[in-house]
Amino acid sequence: MIARVYALEAKYEFLKLLRMPAFAIPTIAFPVMFYALFGVTFGAGRVTATTTMATYLIATYGAFGVIGASLFGFGVGVAVERGQGWLTLKRATPMPPMAYFTAKLAMAALFSVIIVMLLFGMGAGFGGVTFPAVTWTRLFIVLVLGAIPFGAVGLALGYLAGPNSAPALVNLLYLPMSFASGLWIPIEVLPPFMKAIAPFLPPYHLGQLALGVIGAGAGAPAWTHILALAGFTAIGLGVAMWGYRRDEDKTWG
Amino acid sequence: MIAELTNVTKRYGDVIALDGLSLGLEAGRVTALLGPNGAGKTTAVKLLLGLTRPASGTATLFGRDPRDVKARQRTGVMLQVANVPQTLRVREHVHLFCSYYPNPMPVDEALAIAGLATVADRKYGALSGGQKQRVLFALAICGNPDLLFLDEPTVGLDVESRRGFWQEVRRLAAGGRSILLTTHYLEEADALADRIVVINNGRVVADGAPHEVKALTAARRIRCVTSLDDARLAAMPGVQSVRRDGAAVELLTSDAESVTRALLAADPALGGLEVSGAGLEEAFLTLTAGGSR
Numbered sequence: 434m435i436a437r438v439y440a441l442e443a444k445y446e447f448l449k450l451l452r453m454p455a456f457a458i459p460t461i462a463f464p465v466m467f468y469a470l471f472g473v474t475f476g477a478g479r480v481t482a483t484t485t486m487a488t489y490l491i492a493t494y495g496a497f498g499v500i501g502a503s504l505f506g507f508g509v510g511v512a513v514e515r516g517q518g519w520l521t522l523k524r525a526t527p528m529p530p531m532a533y534f535t536a537k538l539a540m541a542a543l544f545s546v547i548i549v550m551l552l553f554g555m556g557a558g559f560g561g562v563t564f565p566a567v568t569w570t571r572l573f574i575v576l577v578l579g580a581i582p583f584g585a586v587g588l589a590l591g592y593l594a595g596p597n598s599a600p601a602l603v604n605l606l607y608l609p610m611s612f613a614s615g616l617w618i619p620i621e622v623l624p625p626f627m628k629a630i631a632p633f634l635p636p637y638h639l640g641q642l643a644l645g646v647i648g649a650g651a652g653a654p655a656w657t658h659i660l661a662l663a664g665f666t667a668i669g670l671g672v673a674m675w676g677y678r679r680d681e682d683k684t685w686g
Numbered sequence: 687m688i689a690e691l692t693n694v695t696k697r698y699g700d701v702i703a704l705d706g707l708s709l710g711l712e713a714g715r716v717t718a719l720l721g722p723n724g725a726g727k728t729t730a731v732k733l734l735l736g737l738t739r740p741a742s743g744t745a746t747l748f749g750r751d752p753r754d755v756k757a758r759q760r761t762g763v764m765l766q767v768a769n770v771p772q773t774l775r776v777r778e779h780v781h782l783f784c785s786y787y788p789n790p791m792p793v794d795e796a797l798a799i800a801g802l803a804t805v806a807d808r809k810y811g812a813l814s815g816g817q818k819q820r821v822l823f824a825l826a827i828c829g830n831p832d833l834l835f836l837d838e839p840t841v842g843l844d845v846e847s848r849r850g851f852w853q854e855v856r857r858l859a860a861g862g863r864s865i866l867l868t869t870h871y872l873e874e875a876d877a878l879a880d881r882i883v884v885i886n887n888g889r890v891v892a893d894g895a896p897h898e899v900k901a902l903t904a905a906r907r908i909r910c911v912t913s914l915d916d917a918r919l920a921a922m923p924g925v926q927s928v929r930r931d932g933a934a935v936e937l938l939t940s941d942a943e944s945v946t947r948a949l950l951a952a953d954p955a956l957g958g959l960e961v962s963g964a965g966l967e968e969a970f971l972t973l974t975a976g977g978s979r
Contacts, residue, residue, distance in 0.1 A: 434788070441785045445778055452773035452809075517769040522825070525735045525765065525835075527758040528786045681738050 438528060442536035447543055450506060460505055460544060464498030465551050467617065469559075476560045480619045484649040487560030491552055492643035493616040495576040498548035500611065500636050503541040503583035504590065504603050510537060511591025512599035515680065534588070541580040541587075549576050564647065572646045579639040582662040585669030586635060592676025610634045620651065635665045687746075688713050688833055688864055689734050694743035696729055696888075703729040705888035706743070711833070711866055716859045718875035718882045719868040720899070726888040727868040728766070731837050734866070735763060748833075759788055762831030764822050764839050772811030776802050779810060780824050787829030799854060800824035816847045823851070833864045840874060852877050876900060906942040909934055909960040912953045922948050934958060 450456045468490055476487030514520045523533060553569065556562035564572070587603070594602045611617060613627050614637035620628060631637040638658040644650040645658070687710040696704040704726045711717055719727045732738045733745045736752030747757040770779065780797060784790035791799075797806050800820045805813060810821060819842065826834060836855070840848045855878055859865055869875050875882045875896065882899040884892040892899050905926060911934050912919075919928045924941035939945045942961050949956055 434785075438785050441782050445774055445782050448778070449771050449773050513769075514771070518765060518767040519770055521737060522763065522765045522767050522822075525737055525758070525761075525763040526783065526786045526829070527755045529755075 435529065439532045439535055442528070442532045443539040446536040446540040450510075450540060450544070456505060456509075457544075460498075460502050461548055461551070463501065464494045464548055465555065467497070468494040468552055468555060471618065473555065473559045480621060481649055484647065485561070486619075487556055488562050488647060489619055489644070489649050491556040491560070491562055492572060492576075492647055492649070493619070493640050495549050495552050495572070496579060496636060496639045496643050497611050497616040498552065499541075499545040499576050499579040500583045500616075500639065501607060502544035502548065503580045504587040504607050505600075506541045506544065507537050507584050507587025508590035508594065508603045509599045511588060512594045513596045515591065516596030521680075537588075538580060538584050541584050542577055545577045545580050549573055568647060572643060575643050575646055576639075579642075579662075582635065582639070582666040582669070585666040585673070587669075589669040589672035589676070592673050592679075611636050613637075614640055616640050632661075635662065638662050638665075687711060688748055689866070690744075690746050691730060691733060691740075692744045692746075694730075694733060694740045694745060696726075696733065696738070696740050703888055704733070704740075707885065707888060707890060708743075709883060709890065711864060713832075713864050714862055715881055716855075716865040716867065716879045718879035719866065719885060720870065720872060720875045720882050721868075721885040722870055725870075725886045727870075727885060728837055729888075730885070731765075731835055731866065731868060735761070735835065759786075759829070760832045761835060762826040762829050762833075763835045763837075764826035765835075765837050766841065767822060770810050770818070770821065773809055775807050775809050776813070776821055776824075777806040779821060780828050783825045784828045787831075790829050791827070793828070796824045796828035799827060799858075801850070801854075816843055819843060819847075820851075823854070827858065831863065833866070834858065836865060836867045838868055838870070840869070840871075848874070872900070901940060905938045905940055907960075907962050908937045908939060908942060908945060908949070909958070909962075910949065910956050911935070911958040912949065912956045914949075914953050918952070922952075 472487045472490035472494065476485060478486040480486055480489040511520070520533070524530065553573070590603055590606070591599065613623070614620070614631050614634045615623060616636055620631060620637075638661040641650050641653065642655060642658045642662075645655050689711040691707055691709045694704050694707050695702070707726065707730065709730065719730060721727050729738070733740055734747055734752055736745070736747070736758075745752050747754070748760055750757040752758075777793060777797065780793050784793055784796070794803070797803050800823045802817065802820055802824055805817055810818065813821065819839070823839065826836065840851055843851065852874070855865065855867070859878075865878075867875070867878060879896060882892070882894065882896050883890055884899060892902050909931075916928050916930070916935075919925060919935065919937060922945055924939045924945050926938045926940065929936045937945060946959070946961065
């Protein structure tokens with residue numbers, strides 16, 4: 434019976450967002466559109482000796498897409514449902530609280546799969562990207578797993594932001610951080626001060642992990658990026674737990 | 687007792703929402719928590735549901751911690767929710783909530799009771815205000831609860847919808863379910879409950895059958911200028927309270943005619959006489975003042 438709750442919660446979370454054009458369209462279309470613009474149009478240019486622009490950007494726009502789905506799905510979703518009292522009502526039911534959060538994670542992962550598959554299709558079809566099957570698979574896994582740390586960061590934002598300010602806050606963090614982390618255009622061509630701050634930004638580490646899979650990373654070992662992402666995950670969950678407790682004492686009546 | 691608050695205090699910052707409140711709910715009864723806005727009604731409900739913790743005192747639900755899943759499986763809850771996910775259909779919302787409970791109603795039955803059968807496939811965002819309120823009602827009853835919490839269930843409903851809603855609540859009560867209802871309408875408490883608990887400023891100020899509570903709130907206010915002193919006024923039969931307001935004095939009473947007659951007899955020079963109905967709010971204030979003496 435518990436498994437059924439988790440499954441239904443996830444199913445309806447996905448349907449809910451899929452039917453919400455303000456979420457579904459930008460989340461899926463932006464990474465795909467940007468990739469078409471920069472990755473396919475300038476695809477033949479070389480970022481490194483062995484990596485074309487089309488190849489490089491498939492990893493970074495993949496990360497960009499996964500991060501967007503996770504930050505918006507969790508951040509805006511939780512902020513709105515919390516602010517409107519919907520989450521309070523659900524907390525009063527016998528629903529296992531983890532079902533709610535797991536459903537959001539499953540939804541972010543599913544949207545990530547859609548975005549990554551679309552990018553892979555475009556890269557292979559129009560960008561001349563060729564990888565061995567094992568590389569495609571590893572890249573796919575690394576990108577989709579990115580839903581976990583960014584889901585946690587999104588959850589923290591969902592507990593920090595109000596229902597009205599959440600979309601603006603998430604955009605304000607998401608777009609500049611993605612750019613400064615080298616997800617839009619390769620970090621190699623960014624000005625030095627941006628290169629210097631990039632390692633402090635969560636998206637940089639997912640981008641570098643994905644680039645590492647295709648042999649185009651900046652050189653730091655994969656475990657350092659995994660460690661950084663684990664750290665951001667822990668911070669995100671900590672803030673979210675603090676917010677969950679705070680909600681218990683705030684509600685007035 | 688199927689749900690109980692014992693000597694519960696709850697603060698939000700410096701504001702005391704509940705001040706040593708005790709309240710026990712008996713099985714099979716409809717209890718109304720009646721009080722003005724900010725009286726602490728919703729806080730009492732949230733404590734019984736385990737949504738917030740008391741600063742002191744205890745809350746139990748079916749003899750357990752209110753956060754215990756076993757307790758929650760026997761309760762249904764209608765809270766004031768500003769919005770519900772708009773893009774899911776009515777049937778989908780009810781289907782999901784049914785899955786939380788071990789012995790839920792069939793989805794169609796919950797939809798029928800809530801009067802939503804004809805809009806079951808509509809998205810929540812496309813419903814009228816009254817229909818939205820009924821979706822929240824359907825979510826509260828779909829788990830076949832033994833105890834139903836209805837927090838201000840008819841706020842924003844027109845008169846006709848309100849009466850239709852009362853019908854459904856009466857039917858559920860007749861089926862043996864226990865109900866805790868909060869409202870700031872005496873009329874609603876009177877129409878539905880077999881026990882009314884009046885709270886104000888976080889304390890119980892009256893507790894009884896509807897006719898008992900109504901008698902308390904049937905007070906009238908007599909205002910006049912008189913040379914009689916407070917002690918003499920307070921001693922008159924039927925006078926509940928005496929309050930000075932500048933040169934005038936205000937008396938609250940449930941028997942305005944007798945008190946007026948007695949006043950005129952005792953003070954022939956009495957002037958500025960006014961008699962008016964004391965509203966529910968004022969009746970609450972009197973009850974509260976009485977409780978603190």
